[in-house]
Amino acid sequence: MDKAWMHIGDRMYSNDYASGVKQFMDMAKAHASGRDCIRCPCKRCRNRTFHPFSVVEDHLFKVGIDPSYTEWIFHGEEETLPDTTSSDEDGDAAYNDNDYIDDVDEMLDDIRVGSFMDNSVKLLHIKTVGGWTVKSFDMVIKLLQAAFPHALFPDSYNEARRLQRGLGFTYTKIHVCPNDCALFWKDNADKDACPKCNASRWASSTTNQKRLSQKVLRYFPLKPRLQRLFISRKTAQAMRWHVEERVDEPNFMRHPADSRVWKDFDNKYEAFSQDPRNVRLALASDGFNPLNNMSKLYSIWPVLLVPYNLPPWSCMKDLYLMMSLLIPGPKAPGNDIDVFLRPLIDELRELWEDGIQTYDAYKGEMFLLRAALLWTINDFPAYANLSGWSTKGKMTCPTCNFETDALWLKHGRKHAYMGHRRWLGIEHNWRKKKNAFNGKDERRLQPKTIAGQALMDQLHEVSNIQYGKSTKKRKRIPNELNWTKKCIFFELPYWLDLGLRHNLDVMHIEKNICDNVLGTLMNIEGKSKDTVNARRDLEDLGLRKELHLQHHGNHTYMSLACYMLNGTEQRSFCARMAEVKFPDGFASNIARCVNVNEGKIMGMKSHDCHIFMQYLLPVIIGGYLRPDIRGALIELYSFFKELCSRTLDTKVKSHDCHIFMQYLLSVIIGGYLRPDIRGALIELCSFFKELCSRTLDTRVLERLQANIPVILCKLEMIFPSAFFDIMVHLAIHLLDEALLAGPVQYRWMYHFERYLDKFKRYVRNRARPEGSIAEAYVHVECLTFCSMYLNDIETRHN
Structure with missing residues (x-):
């Protein structure tokens, strides 16, 4: 024309x-x-x-027509896409000439759906932020239509919700065998019965006119969600931060891009690393009960993805966490989780091998987007499901593998994981100190990491595993390795070459160690590791005679151990804990977990233990240290005392154990314990505090790597064998992972467990919790994306 x-x-x-x-x-x-x-x-x-x-x-x-409006895309003319062969300089020039402003109209231009209006976006956003009901939303729509008859508004909430589908915010329902054997997908899409167990795909109570599947997996495609990261110029620019703006300093790690795993991956796959827009992902998964009723067992497992290209202040924010799978309940998938991961793994392979054409709004050009999965993040039980290495039995430690040092406690009916002298120097005098440990000299070296062909040889024995709850489980023979399957991640071409595939979760390890320490110090029933059976095991092993059971006639009693507080000390301990106050937003109110009269502490959560271990314990015992150290610590304690003028009552309960371990424990126990016990616990707390630093110095990590076996050996000389469950042992491997993968804040479960707590609030139909969560998720995802373009109302971005 x-x-x-x-x-x-x-x-x-x-x-x-x-x-x-x-x-x-x-x-x-x-x-x-x-x-x-x-x-x-x-x-x-x-x-x-x-x-x-x-x-x-x-x-x-x-007024005249806008002369720069040369392509009438809003009035019927097809838009001409940018030339994909244009250079970076051409893209930058176009960017400067257009004087781009992020707003709703530009968003609609970017995604080429000019028929939708910003009114719908803003109303839906206000409804979500303000907590409106559907009825109140419809009433406001009627009022606006009456007040502004010429304005365009949706007729109802349901019509406004069509916006998210118009923008591509959808998910796919994939039917699943009720026994978790297979997906009714691709080759099995038209089948009415499971090809493995012959179980019916359909619920028996339905008719042929409207058949309902017994089990439904909800899959949220990854490709459009990665493409959406580059639609806005702001996020498209942020996705290049790890190359263009990150400061690379020797010996310091502040971001996963600083880690050895990331750099080794870039060196091995240079073609992938040449384009900074190619996405590095982490996968996290955990189960939760959506019904808020612990008496009714129900477990839903979301699978979440994190793009690591973004800068630290954005990387782990809820805005950029992407749900990929919603695995239905009521039972946890367990080892059959690989069946549910199939769509995601197939898409990850396509993104690695073929990529997908994506428009970069920052550069104004099309490019081939590829993606790679760096590692998984999970607690220890989920570690077994995702990695295929069972976290039960005598070879529980996945890092030590077949060299795991496990001691069976006959009376306690469990394994103790000790033998940390193997990590000491070969000439260390503790290697010959028999009576203080297990009665034997220690001449072994620390276990070697199993990798490469040796790992594949181990996995070859479990390569043909049949999935499904109807399948008879294979029983392991004595001394057989703990592999239960070759996990589906090995189908990714690069998975074997990764330096770290599955992370040990620092959050849960720290919490469990805190529970062991606090439960034993306070002699908390059900939490203490110093029990009658633990004393009997020490007697059978011929260790620690001062802790053996005392017999007087027909009576047997336990003497008070040096690491245990008596009744008066327990009440004093609790009184001091109840008086501790924190800065606003720093920690939850730990005083609610304390019963001063009974001398009990119960109900501490993960972050309370974190603070307790890492901060407070080293402060209060200052009176027993050198004057220079004592002075510094007293000043620090006074600072916190003056700063913390009030308590915080927060809903984020997962901080409790974190707070307790890093702040409270070291403050309160100082006046009660022997110097050697006190010193060992302080060193343990300092270890976790330095490990959890936002910036990691590799020189400090190497020092900690040499210190942690000494700390654990000191604890072996203090606490009974029952104290050393697998979580205490795993602390010795945390430094190796930090040296490989960088700061723990990008690899622990705090962010994901808080994020999963939101899903519980999405459940409106308790009979269909998965459907409620899926619909609410895509709705919030759509509004979160659109809110980046809203400049005239309050959003999470402004």
């Missing part, structure tokens, strides 16, 4: 201009599909305002 008329100056008296306006309006009316309002392309409105046809025509004659 001839557009020369757009540049005619004499608009009111030019026949060519009038003819051009008529052709434009005819095309716009045909494109309007029955609507009585269209975008006005005049110089004043610039396609940002909707007006009736007559008003638009008046504006074109009185």
Whole structure:
């Protein structure tokens, strides 16, 4: 169509201009599909305002058409995509000339759906933020329609919700065998019965007209969600941060991009690393009960993905966490989780091998987007499901593998994991100190990491595993390795080459160690590791005679151990804990976990233990240390005392154990324990504090790597064997993982467990919790994306 008329100056008296306006309006009316309002392309409105046809025509004659509007994409003309062969310089020039402003209209331009209006986006956003009900939303719509009859509003909440589907925010339902044997997907999509166990796909109570599946997996495709990261210029630029803005300092790690795993991966796969827009992902999964009723067992397992390209202040935010799978309950998938991971693994392979064409709004060009999965993040039970290495039995430690040192406690009926002298120097005098440990010299070296071909040889024995709850489980023979399967992640071409595939969760390890320490110090029933059976095991092993059971006639009693507080000390301990106050937002109110009269502490959560271990314990015992250390610690304690003028009552209960371990324990126990016990616990707390630093110095980590076996050996000389469950032992491997993968804040479960707590609030239909969560998730995901373009109302971005 001839557009020369757009540049005619004499608009009111030019026949060519009038003819051009008529052709434009005819095309716009045909494109309007029955609507009585269209975008006005005049110089004043610039396609940002909707007006009736007559008003638009008046504006074109009185104000004139915007001369830069050369492609009439809002009025029926097809848009010409950018030339993919243009150089970076051309893209930058176009960016500067266009004077780009992120707003809703530009968002609609980016995603090429000009038929949707910003009114719907803003109303839905306000409803979500303000907690409106559907009924109240519909009432406001009616009011707005009556007050502004010429404005375009959705007729109802349901019509407004169609926006998210128009923008591509959807998910796929995949039917699953009720026994978790297989997915009714791809080759099995048309089958009515499971190809392995022959179980029916359909619920028996339904009719042929409307059949319902017994089990449904909800899959949220990854490709469009990764593409969406590059639609906005702001996020597209942020996705290049790890290359263009990150400061690479020797010996310091502040981001996963600083880690050895990341750098080794880049060196091995140079073609992948050449484009900084290629995405590095982490996968996290855990189960939760959506019904908030612990008496009714129900476990849903979301699978979440994290893009690590973003800077530290954005990387782990909820805005960028992407749900990939919603594995249905009521039972946990267990070892059969690989069946549910199949769609995601297939898509990850496609993203690695083929990539996907994506538009980069920052550069103004198309590029081939690829993605790689760096590692998984999970607690220890989920570690077994995702890795295929069972976390039960005598070879529980996945790092030590077949060299795990496990001691069976006959009376305690469990394994103790000790033998940490193997990590000491070969000439260390503790290696010959028999009576203080297990009665034997220690001449073994620390276990070697199993990798490469040796790992594949081990996995070859479990390569043909049948999935499904109807399948008879294979029983392991004595001394057989703990592999239960070759996990599905090995189908990714690069998975074997990764330096760290599955992370040990620092959060849960720290909490369990705190529970062991606090439970034993306070002699908490059910939590203490110093029990009658533990004393009997020591007697059978011939160790620690001072802790053996005392017999007087027909009576047997336990003497008070040096690491245990008596009744008066327990009440004093609790009184001091109840008085501790924290800065606003720093920790939850730990005083609610304390019963001063009974001398009991119960109900501490993960972050309380974190703070207790890492901060407070080293402060209170200052009176027993050197004057210079004592002075510094007293000043620090005084600072916190003056700063913390009030307590915090927060809903984030997972912080409890974190707080307790890093702040409280060291403060309170100082006056009660022997110097050697006190020193060992302080060193343990300092270890966790330095490990959890935001910036890791590799020189400090190497020092800690040499210190942690000494700390654990000191604890072996203090506490009974029952104290050393697998979680205490795993602490010795945390430094190796930190040296490989960088700061723990990107690899622990705090972020994900808090995020899963939101899913519980999404459940409105308790009979269909998975459907409620899926629908609410895509709704919030859509509004979160759209809110990046809203500048005139309050959002999470502004």
